[in-house]
Amino acid sequence: MIMILKIVISAVAYLILAPFAGGLLTGMGRRFSSGLQAKRGASMMQPFRDVKKLREKTSEEDRYLHDYYVRAFVFFEIVAGVAFFAGANLLFVILALLAADVFLVVAAYVSNSVHAHMGADYELMRMMAYCPMVLFMAAGFSMYCGSMEVRDIMIGSSMPFLPLIGIFAGFLLIYTIKSRTSPFDLSFSSDPAGKRIKGITEAFSGKTLAAMEVANWYETILMLGFVFLFFSNGTIWGHVVGAVVAILVYFLRVFINNCSASSKWEFVVKIAWGTAAVLGAANLFLLYVMI
Template identity: 30%
Template sequence: MNKLTLAIGAVVLAPFIGGLIQGFDRVLTARMQGRKGPPLLQPFYDILKLLRKERVVVNSQQILYAYMHLAMMVLALFMLFMGQDALMLLFILAFSTLSLVLGGMSVRSPYSRIGAQREIMMMVAYEPILILMVIGMYLVNGNFRLQAVFEAERPLLLSMPLLFLAYLTVVMIKFQKSPFDLATSHHAHQEIVKGLTLEFAGPCLGVIEIAHCYEVAFFLGLVGLFWLSNFWIAAVLMGGVFVLSLLLDNLCARLTTIWMFRFMWSVALGLALTNIVWLYWH
């Protein structure tokens, strides 16, 4: 019962946490660029505004995809806190992203289509690494259920340092940070305007933004999973990853999908595999 309360609490709180993280992200980015930046609560203002705007769509399917994106994201978070099977969790996450991709593909806008196809590319690029990470957890704990990770005493980071590094690249992709902000991005719109989310407007876009809050909270939360035994170390880990992602975002240019694919399937996948092989030897 306690677990259920925790999970429901997480589902309710996650958008606020995710929103705050994003607000902090924008302030910090502005400071890095020598600007003052928006208020900390800016993401909430944006979302509330979007939800109040006129419901404009290009076709009727779009609403379905936007809601499905959010619902599956919420479900993924819920299952994370319920300690469910980690592999299934990844598939539900993939469902969520795929809904958004289908939403982008369902409209007849070239920008949106290109953005959507890039998003699929990104998914293909990071999916093996996430699965290998889960396999790593299995090899360490002998069980695919996250419950086993919650109960383990030895921090995961000690057994899977390279997988952690590989996971960082996944975080960069999911946070839509350079050099991976290919499908849709807050900063650059010269190339494909807004890409994937171009044709979502008003409340639909608001729903997607909320889902992104969940996404940010979820993936940063997974970072904490690497050192669960001590709250403060986990917090430092999450903070460190967050600042690092911002730093890289401001340092890097956006690169091509092919580059991303090569990088992910060589460097990141290589790191993950090395770690897995190392775990087998133990």
């Protein structure tokens, strides 16, 4: 009974708090990015104001087919986060994330925007780049912790960070890709370094675009939750370290986005697959030998 209560509380807390935390981090990231470019950034609350303005706009696009695919995208983003923070199976969380991305791509392809179709192509490349490393991460946790259940990993006796350091390094790379850092920012970026034509989001406006932005905030917290998982060992100290590292990783992602504006997607995909093959596979092999 206590376990069920904890699961419900964690899931509800994520549903309520994740948009606020994700929006605040987005605002802080924009300020940090503007500072790197020697500019004065907007208020940290600006993302919330932007979403509020979008929701107040009237649009006829809600009658279009792609709006239903966007709703499915938002739904699976939330499902993935709720499952993670409720302590569900890590593989289920990853599959829900992939399902969300698939619906986003379909939403772009059924729209009438050429820029959205271009963004969908980039989105597919982005998925192809990050998928191998995410699966290696799930396999690594399973081998080291003996379980893919997030709740079991959270209460482990030792931090998975050192035994999975190769996978963690690879995850840092694919986190920047999953967060649509350049060159994949064409599909969904609102960062100052993003392209002027925003790909997938070019086809949407009003409440639909607002929902996509909120879903992006949910995803931000979920991805940082993965980072947190590498440092969780069932103690307060582990939780503090995990939270601090997760925040630092977020700002590292913003910094990388400002430094990689001219990167080519072909190069990034090769690096991502090479990293997965070298760091991910090597880490799993060492775990197999040690365990």
